[in-house]
Amino acid sequence: MTVITKELPEGDKYLRGTPGQTIGPFFKFGLEYADGPYVVPPYSPGAVHISGIVRDGKGFAIPDALVEIWGALPDGTPNSERGSLHRDGHRFTGFGRSATDDEGRFFFWTREPGATEAGKAPFFAVLLFARGLPNKLHTRIYLPDDEEALRADPFLASLTAEERATLIARRNEDGSLSHDLWMQGEKETVFLAY
Amino acid sequence: MAEAQQARKPEEMLASDDFPPQSTINAEIAEIQSKFMAEKDSGVREELQTLYDFAPYRSSILRHPTKNPRLVDPEGIELWSPAYGQRDVSEIEADLTLQHAGEPLGQRMTIQGRILDGWGRPVPNQLVEVWQANAAGRYIHQRDQHPAPLDPNFTGAGRTITDANGWYKFTTIKPGAYPWRNHQNAWRPAHIHFSIFGSKFTQRLVTQVYFPGDPLFALDPIYNSIPDQKDRDRLVATYDHDLTAPEFSLGFRWDIVLTGKHATWFEPEDDH
Numbered sequence: 001m002t003v004i005t006k007e008l009p010e011g012d013k014y015l016r017g018t019p020g021q022t023i024g025p026f027f028k029f030g031l032e033y034a035d036g037p038y039v040v041p042p043y044s045p046g047a048v049h050i051s052g053i054v055r056d057g058k059g060f061a062i063p064d065a066l067v068e069i070w071g072a073l074p075d076g077t078p079n080s081e082r083g084s085l086h087r088d089g090h091r092f093t094g095f096g097r098s099a100t101d102d103e104g105r106f107f108f109w110t111r112e113p114g115a116t117e118a119g120k121a122p123f124f125a126v127l128l129f130a131r132g133l134p135n136k137l138h139t140r141i142y143l144p145d146d147e148e149a150l151r152a153d154p155f156l157a158s159l160t161a162e163e164r165a166t167l168i169a170r171r172n173e174d175g176s177l178s179h180d181l182w183m184q185g186e187k188e189t190v191f192l193a194y
Numbered sequence: 195m196a197e198a199q200q201a202r203k204p205e206e207m208l209a210s211d212d213f214p215p216q217s218t219i220n221a222e223i224a225e226i227q228s229k230f231m232a233e234k235d236s237g238v239r240e241e242l243q244t245l246y247d248f249a250p251y252r253s254s255i256l257r258h259p260t261k262n263p264r265l266v267d268p269e270g271i272e273l274w275s276p277a278y279g280q281r282d283v284s285e286i287e288a289d290l291t292l293q294h295a296g297e298p299l300g301q302r303m304t305i306q307g308r309i310l311d312g313w314g315r316p317v318p319n320q321l322v323e324v325w326q327a328n329a330a331g332r333y334i335h336q337r338d339q340h341p342a343p344l345d346p347n348f349t350g351a352g353r354t355i356t357d358a359n360g361w362y363k364f365t366t367i368k369p370g371a372y373p374w375r376n377h378q379n380a381w382r383p384a385h386i387h388f389s390i391f392g393s394k395f396t397q398r399l400v401t402q403v404y405f406p407g408d409p410l411f412a413l414d415p416i417y418n419s420i421p422d423q424k425d426r427d428r429l430v431a432t433y434d435h436d437l438t439a440p441e442f443s444l445g446f447r448w449d450i451v452l453t454g455k456h457a458t459w460f461e462p463e464d465d466h
Contacts, residue, residue: 014312014313014453015310015312015313015314015451015453016424016425016428016451016453017243017312017399017451017452017453017454017455018399018401018428018429018450018451018452019243019244019401019420019425019426019428019429020243020244020399020400020401021244021387021400021401021402021416021417021419021420021429022251022254022402022416022419023387023389023400024387024402024416025208025335025337025338026325026333026335026337026338027325027387028335029325029333029334029335029349029350029351030323030324030325030350030351030387030389031323031325031389056256056257057255057256057257057260058256060201060202060256061201062257063204063207064204068398070271070272070274070275070276070395071271072270072271076270078270078271078273078274079271079274079276079277080274080277081277082277082278082279082282083282084276084277084278084282085278085282085283085321086282093276093277094271094276095276102204113271115270116269116270116271117269117270120269120270123270123271124271125271125272125395127395127398129400130257131253131257132251132253132254132255132256132257132258133246133254133257133258134244134245134246134248134251134254134258134416134419135243135244135246135400135419136398136399136400137259137263138263138272138396155264155266155269159264183256183257183258183259184256184257184258184259184260185260188259188260188261189259190261190264191259191261191263191264192263192264192265192266193263193264193265193266193455194265194266194267194268194272194396194454194455
């Protein structure tokens with residue numbers, strides 16, 4: 001194992017990363033915390049409920065997945081507030097964590113992010129982990145309302161209509177958002193690499 | 195589809211459908227890894243450290259993407275990370291041996307190291323979470339029901355915040371090997387799960403650290419979902435006698451590099 005003690009200047013050699021491994025079956029006692037999904041208190045001003053089901057290649061709900069969301073402030077500014085572990089009911093940190101229940105469902109109470117850059121549609125950055133998934137998966141959940149912004153977004157425009165549909169949440173009549181994550185199959189979610 | 199078939203109970207999903215012998219798993223691992231290394235050597239394969247499509251790990255069969263991930267430039271919020279600070283986690287949470295009235299059973303140990311980004315810069319003030327089995331190889335999770343004893347003095351979960359120079363340290367009990375039902379007589383090498391935040395959301399890492407010389411390495415489909423031995427070695431802590439405390443605990447060192455990217459990389463010069 002390499003022990004690196006010197007700081008490497010930018011442009012110099014880039015280190016090989018530490019590889020990821022599955023989160024395994026028993027992560028809940030290590031990672032779950034009561035306030036994880038409650039990025040803001042339910043029904044507080046500006047709060048939105050977002051939920052969905054994580055599904056496998058046969059469409060079965062996955063009861064041992066973990067979903068994390070990370071969103072900008074409503075005006076699009078990145079969030080630098082501390083306090084994601086111990087919510088104080090006031091500070092908005094933008095980070096949420098939800099383990100799926102036995103029906104495969106995750107949920108969050110949070111606020112809708114604004115677009116972080118001009119010409120881009122607003123989205124939540126999303127991470128998916130699960131027993132049986134050998135490493136993390138990155139994706140995004142875009143807000144569905146501003147169709148013009150969605151059409152103009154360069155990344156979304158590079159996708160087929162079917163692919164795009166896997167990244168855009170559905171707005172329900174009560175104002176909440178629904179968004180399922182498909183790990184495999186015809187409706188497979190578009191996952192991202194950087 | 196889902197609606198037509200009744201989904202199984204979560205407990206029933208922990209055993210694989212075909213439940214093959216170890217020899218079958220070994221042969222599958224060898225075939226996939228040799229094919230990967232041959233492709234890597236000939237340059238036809240895109241760099242990937244952990245294989246998503248790795249059937250020897252049976253529960254991955256329906257749980258890995260079949261399409262290539264979209265290569266994108268991280269934008270907006272992806273270039274940032276949730277903020278943590280020294281006061282978000284109390285110091286005692288980094289000591290898994292102090293969470294109950296009595297001392298847990300097993301070999302007391304420490305594991306410590308630095309968290310760095312791909313340029314070798316420390317990752318300060320970020321959250322590190324760990325969870326593990328006890329000395330008998332039993333998880334406290336209610337769905338782990340194999341007949342090894344629970345330890346009333348050991349939960350097996352902890353967290354800490356990296357210091358200004360990216361250092362973390364945990365005190366715990368060395369976990370035992372853990373039996374599972376991926377195949378017949380399947381045992382996981384002793385490991386501690388780590389969850390780590392970087393300076394950017396793209397650098398987020400969940401992984402497992404192992405202990406040197408474990409005889410179960412060659413038999414384990416999860417450890418071997420990383421096809422390159424050099425990468426697997428990055429998940430094995432180093433025993434460091436200078437970190438061992440006399441008459442108290444064994445010391446292990448494990449450094450972590452968060453890159454958040456698949457692509458271009460170089461071996462550090464002092465890696466041999």
